[in-house]
Amino acid sequence: MATGLPSAAQLIRTARHICVLTGAGISAESGIPTFRDALTGLWERFRPEELATPEAFNRNPRRVWDWYESRRESIRRAEPNPGHRALAALAGRVPRLTLVTQNVDGLHQRAGSEGVIEYHGNILRDRCTVEQTVVQRAGASGDDLPRCSSCGALVRPDVVWFGEAIPAAAMRLADAAALDCDLFLSIGTSSLVYPAAGLAETALRRGATVIEINPQPTDLSDAAAVVLRGPAGVMLPGVLDAL
Numbered sequence: 001m002a003t004g005l006p007s008a009a010q011l012i013r014t015a016r017h018i019c020v021l022t023g024a025g026i027s028a029e030s031g032i033p034t035f036r037d038a039l040t041g042l043w044e045r046f047r048p049e050e051l052a053t054p055e056a057f058n059r060n061p062r063r064v065w066d067w068y069e070s071r072r073e074s075i076r077r078a079e080p081n082p083g084h085r086a087l088a089a090l091a092g093r094v095p096r097l098t099l100v101t102q103n104v105d106g107l108h109q110r111a112g113s114e115g116v117i118e119y120h121g122n123i124l125r126d127r128c129t130v131e132q133t134v135v136q137r138a139g140a141s142g143d144d145l146p147r148c149s150s151c152g153a154l155v156r157p158d159v160v161w162f163g164e165a166i167p168a169a170a171m172r173l174a175d176a177a178a179l180d181c182d183l184f185l186s187i188g189t190s191s192l193v194y195p196a197a198g199l200a201e202t203a204l205r206r207g208a209t210v211i212e213i214n215p216q217p218t219d220l221s222d223a224a225a226v227v228l229r230g231p232a233g234v235m236l237p238g239v240l241d242a243l
Helices: 005-013 025-029 056-058 061-077 082-091 168-180 198-205 232-242
Strands: 018-022 097-101 121-128 155-159 183-187 209-213 227-229
Touching: 005 209, 005 227, 005 232, 018 168, 018 198, 056 061, 056 183, 061 121, 061 155, 082 232, 097 168, 121 183, 155 168, 168 198, 183 198, 198 209, 209 232, 227 232
Parallel strands: 018 097, 018 183, 183 209, 209 227
Antiparallel strands: 121 155
16 A cells, blocks of 8 residues: 555556545535534434434424525535545546545535536435426425425435435446446545445456545555545645646
């Protein structure tokens, strides 16, 4: 295992296809609390499983929506950080880059990244609970809950809740990238949450080289060829400068 920006830059410089997986760490650098850290103040007496499941929504959609609206407000106030912007710039300097994110905040797109594979959805979108498609909200309803402008059914955040499957299209595209890439970047993710954590394992089995960028060691660290111990907002601009 090597360390250092020059080693990472050399691997990136010679890569044919880079698959990048980002996790909560890169968004935390923009001031967005991680999922469990978001349970503060009014919400600290709840467990995530009590707010982010289909069952919780069926029991009390108002409570679930109140929590998600508070999370949306914090995300709307956040700005992409140098790590997000460096990944967007990197895509223009390599033959092929596929960006997969576990984050639901849309900051990669706001930083200029295109074709982002949103593994867990996007918290700023609404999805109809009946049509299962992304929809616009109707006007105010009698119960003051968000409803679909097409059919009038309740809408929910377009995110993956506990017990739900990863969207088929996102999984298919991410798996294909992991199978095809020759370099895999794991950035700001604990490498504990499956199936996303399995993407690096898939890439390794196919002979890809792994670079990990994370302030703390993870279960992936020993398998990485290069480890950059630090925040993405520092390390990724450094890698760009070293290219």
